[in-house]
Amino acid sequence: MRQTYTRFVSYYLFSIFLLTGCSQSSSSEKGQEGDGKKLVVGVSMLSMQNEFIVNVHDAMVKKAEADGVELITVDAERSALKQVEQIESFIAQKVDAIIMNPCEVEASSPAVTKALAANIPIINVNSETSAKPSAFVGSDDVESARIAMKYIAEKLGGKGNVLMMHGYMGQAAQIKREQGAREVLKQYPNLKLLAHQTGEWDRAKAMSLMENWIQSYGSQINAVFAQNDEMGLGAVKALTDAGLKDKVIVVSIDAIPDGLQAVKKGTLDATVFQNAEEQGSKAIETAVKAAKGQAYDKETLIPFQLVTKDNLAKFLK
Numbered sequence: 001m002r003q004t005y006t007r008f009v010s011y012y013l014f015s016i017f018l019l020t021g022c023s024q025s026s027s028s029e030k031g032q033e034g035d036g037k038k039l040v041v042g043v044s045m046l047s048m049q050n051e052f053i054v055n056v057h058d059a060m061v062k063k064a065e066a067d068g069v070e071l072i073t074v075d076a077e078r079s080a081l082k083q084v085e086q087i088e089s090f091i092a093q094k095v096d097a098i099i100m101n102p103c104e105v106e107a108s109s110p111a112v113t114k115a116l117a118a119n120i121p122i123i124n125v126n127s128e129t130s131a132k133p134s135a136f137v138g139s140d141d142v143e144s145a146r147i148a149m150k151y152i153a154e155k156l157g158g159k160g161n162v163l164m165m166h167g168y169m170g171q172a173a174q175i176k177r178e179q180g181a182r183e184v185l186k187q188y189p190n191l192k193l194l195a196h197q198t199g200e201w202d203r204a205k206a207m208s209l210m211e212n213w214i215q216s217y218g219s220q221i222n223a224v225f226a227q228n229d230e231m232g233l234g235a236v237k238a239l240t241d242a243g244l245k246d247k248v249i250v251v252s253i254d255a256i257p258d259g260l261q262a263v264k265k266g267t268l269d270a271t272v273f274q275n276a277e278e279q280g281s282k283a284i285e286t287a288v289k290a291a292k293g294q295a296y297d298k299e300t301l302i303p304f305q306l307v308t309k310d311n312l313a314k315f316l317k
Contacts, residue, residue, distance in 0.1 A: 040070045041287050042090030044083050044111075045101045046127065046171070048075040050201055051230065052254045052276055053101060056126055059280025060099070069288060078168060078200075080107030087111035091118045097287040098122040102129045104170040121290035125283040128172035134290050137283040137300045141173045144272045144304040145180025145227070148251045151270050151306060152223045155249050158188045160222030163213055164196035165206055165231045174198075177227040177253065194220065199231040206234030214242050226252040229259035229271055236267045255307050255315055263312055273305040273315055 043060060046053055057073065064071045072095065076083035080103040090098050091114060098115050102108040102124055109131035115122035121134040128136060152162060164181060167174035178196075185191055194217055199206035206226060213221065221244070226232035232252025239245040245267060252259060255273035262268035282300050289296035307315050 038068060038070055039096045039288060039291050040072065040093075041097045041099060041284070041291070042087070042093065042095040043071055043073040043099045043101075044076050044086045044090075045073065046076055046083075046103050046168075047078050047201075049077075051256045051258070052228065052274065053126070055256065055276035056101065056280040056283075059277040060125075060284050061280075063281040063284040067284065067288060069284060076101075076103050078103055080104040083108050084111045084114070087115055087122075091115060091120060095120065096291040099125055099283050099287050100129075100133070101125050102127045102172065103168075105130050105172050105175060106170065121287065123283055123287050123290065126173075126279055135286045135296060135298050135300070137279055137286055137302075139274055139279070139302045139304055141176035142180040142183070144253045144274065145177040145225070146184055147272050147304055147306050148225055148253060148270070149181045149184035151308075152225060152249055152251055153184060153188045153191055155269070156191065156222055159190040161192050161194040161217070161220050162223045162225060163194050163210075163217075163221060165209065165224065165226040165235065166196060166198040167201045167227045167231070169198050169200075174227060181225055199226070199234065201228050201230055203230040203234040203237075206231035207238045208234075210235040210238035211242075214238060214244065219244075219247070221248050223249040223251070226250065228252055229254040229256045229262075229268075232268055232271065233258055233262060236262060240267065253304075257317075260307065260312065260315055263307060263309060264316070266309070270306060270308045273307050275302045278302045 045057055048054055074086045083103050098120055109129040112122055112129050112131035112133045123135045124133045126138045185193055197209055199209050224235045226235055229252045232250055236250050239248050249269045251270045253272040255271045259271045263271055286296050
């Protein structure tokens with residue numbers, strides 16, 4: 001019995017030695033980049049079904065390739081729980097830095113806390129958490145909604161009925177874009193918020209929601225503020241099908257290619273440009289600096305810009 005136990009311990013210790021050796025070997029094989037090993041950055045994105053989020057990620061990939069950084073990307077599929085698990089996996093993999101595009105302000109916060117406790121820098125891109133990360137790269141979502149709602153107010157002469165489509169409830173962009181919109185509405189007492197509901201950043205869901213609103217409010221509707229272009233385009237489709245688009249102003253946010261084309265056609269009255277390329281690129285730049293222990297900006301805010309037919313040309317690629 002004692003001999004069997006001794007053999008087991010020996011085998012166990014030998015296995016650990018082999019595993020440790022393999023682990024060190026694979027780590028050293030990550031590649032060399034000038035002054036040291038190739039940096040590995042774990043990336044968790046809110047949803048790779050969302051065009052704007054995909055654009056941010058594409059910019060990350062481009063910048064990472066240019067800088068010789070290895071990216072490990074995962075899709076949280078709008079689940080904060082899954083996102084926290086993904087960050088836990090990155091921590092276990094001992095990545096050099098983490099970039100997170102948070103699903104929710106509160107529910108994604110434990111991911112930030114866990115990464116910082118493991119001494120791994122974590123950068124929030126595009127959206128925020130209540131837990132403070134190493135850095136934030138994005139834009140001021142309150143400002144984007146102010147720009148959009150101000151445009152609606154001016155077009156309506158400060159009087160009329162407005163509908164608001166929310167993004168994914170509990171996400172920072174949804175919360176802040178609602179805040180910005182309501183700030184402007186307070187300045188125009190004759191602008192009435194007729195109804196507001198989530199379209200979850202989704203074109204098809206927004207179209208269905210708009211169809212329901214048309215049934216409920218019909219000709220009372222003067223304008224729609226959609227918190228992103230996907231929902232704005234869904235609203236435009238429903239209004240067009242109902243023969244009401246010419247009578248209703250629709251404004252949204254992001255200036256994705258489809259949104260810009262809709263502005264060109266005149267179906268979407270305006271959009272607010274959010275720079276996906278700049279956000280993705282700056283997120284990688286910040287993550288690399290943080291991983292190397294270099295000085296970096298704790299907050300990088302990239303301005304929004306109103307896009308109408310008048311200035312559309314400079315945004316079309």
